[in-house]
Structure formats: structure tokens, C-alpha cells
Amino acid sequence: MDKSMVWCGLDFDAEGKDSDFLRIPHSVDTSAYGWIGVPVVRIKNGEGPTALLCAGNHGDEYEGQVALNRLARAIDAADVTGRVIILPPLNAPAVRAGRRVSPLDEGNLNRAFPGRAAGTPTEMLAHYISTELFARADLVIDLHSGGRSLNYVHCGLGHYGKAPETDAAIRKLLEVFSAPWSILTQGGGGGGATTLYAAAAERGIPAITCELGGGATLDPEGTRHAEEGTRRVLAAYGIWQGADVPPRAETRFARTLPRDLSIYARHAGLFEPHAAPGDAVSKGQSAGLLYHIDQVLTPPTELRFAAEGIVSCRRALTLAGLGDCLFNLAETI
Ligand SMILES: [Zn+2]
16 A cells, blocks of 8 residues: 555654654645644553554544543553553544544545545545554454444444454454443444454454444443453453453343344434333334424334344434434344
């Protein structure tokens, strides 16, 4: 791939803890030679594996951002063997705007991989992660939540169906992270290979993501899962010896059901849900009602689940439009 146009004021190979910015060139009316800053922390001590920890890939998902903000300060370089690279507000322009996507280019970073060297700011950031950060990473954790539009069951998420070694390493990461649920996916419902963790797994790097709440708020339980899961992974890989490591919790494995079993709004309206994330539902069970806004005398559309399963996520917003995802399902394995 082409050489990245993004540069960093930080030497990733230097010892100790330091922080600077990824600098994405951005030439605009008021700043001809300026850059967009993406805060990054490097903590290194001698030889060993490198963990790449990200949150804020979507700007309105907060549990992971707060967990990594805490960890960046909690990790003492003297207790590290190897290296930790932390980016709590990864798509920093989106984080600063409180939005899922970047206000600079409407770029959804988690649909932009592998990125482009001379693309939009979001594409340039994806390209830098693909070329410079993945090249240094032995494992990747990308912490997500449902954002403004979704509420998610607390889960770790991993791709399956790659090389058997990568599959096994991803499964091990999910077991160690041990969110209440561990969901395996082939990426058919979301971004496929254009997501950060799928792009990392594509390169053979053990990578997981997670979904820890949603609704563009901060769920303390989700923040706890993000921090404790990350502590367990760093300890299990021998990277952070000083970690206060909470015991591994029980995690239930599941896999996503195909998207034709998801429920989408077939018209605009007001969504009244009858099931919550984590609920076990049966085929034909009422999922909710979708009320017509303008045709008051027309009865609301009845929504029913098309299969038995676990509700993995539910739309957080009441106002829905044609094509909006209202429910996704998973099945236990
Ligand atoms: Zn996300």
C-alpha cells in the first residue's frame, strides 16, 4: 500500500510512557498547513507483544472511551513487558462532535478499511491504522457500544471463518475478555471486511470488538466490562504484569443470525418495543408495534420475530424510518 500521509509526533519504539497525536493533514481556509489531532498513548518496556487498544471509532459510543482513558493513566511502564498503544478517541473529530461519523467528511471509520493514503480525513486515518498500527500489533481490541441509534446486550464480538489459527486466537480473546455474551459473526449484518477488527483479523492479527450498551450514554456496567475485559487480556498475554486482574467471568457464546431474520422498519413511524436486549424470544412472538404518524386511524404495524433467538440489539430511538434496523437476533452455541 502507499505510504501514509498521516504522521505521529510519538516514537512508537521509544521506551516508557508518552502521549502525542496522530496528525492527519487537513488544509482548510483558516489553517492551510494544519492537522487534525488524534490523541495516542504509547507505553513500552523492553521486548514483548504489542496490544493495540482503540475506542471512539464511532464518536458517540462512550463506555470504551472512558475505560481506555482510565487505563492509559493506570498502566505504569515499569509493569509492562512489550508495548501498549492506546487511542481512546480514535475517530477524534467524531468524538468531539458527539457523532457516530466524522463531521469533516461524514466518514464512518468502521466502514472505511483498509482506507486510502490520499483520501478524506477518515480514509487517511483508516489507512494509517492499516499500514502503520496493524504492522506493530500482535492483538487488537476495538471497544464499541450501540451509539445513538442502538442498545446492545453486553458482548464481546469476533469474526469467524478465517484461518483456523486466527479463529482459535479470537475465541481465546473472547473467553479471556469474558463479557456476559461472546458473539461470533461473519460480518454480514454490518460492515463486512471494512471494519477495523475485521481488517485486522484479515491480516491474521487476533482482534475482537465489543458492544457494551448504547443510546449515546455511559452505562457504568458496560464501562466496567470494557475495563475489566481489557485488563484480563493484557495480563493473559503477559503484557501488563501489574494489572489488577478481576477473575474471569462466565461468558455465553452465541452467533449472529442472518440479517433476513432481523426486523427492519417497513415504513416511517413510532417504534414501541416489546422485547429488550438479552431477551430470549420465540418465533412469532410480538417484537413491538410501529405506529403511523399521519394515518392516525390506521392500526400500528405488528412486528413479530421470524425465528427463535436472543435479542442482541434493539433500536434505541423511537422515531424510525424505512430501512431502520429495529432488532437483531443471535443464537446460543
Ligand atoms: Zn460502533
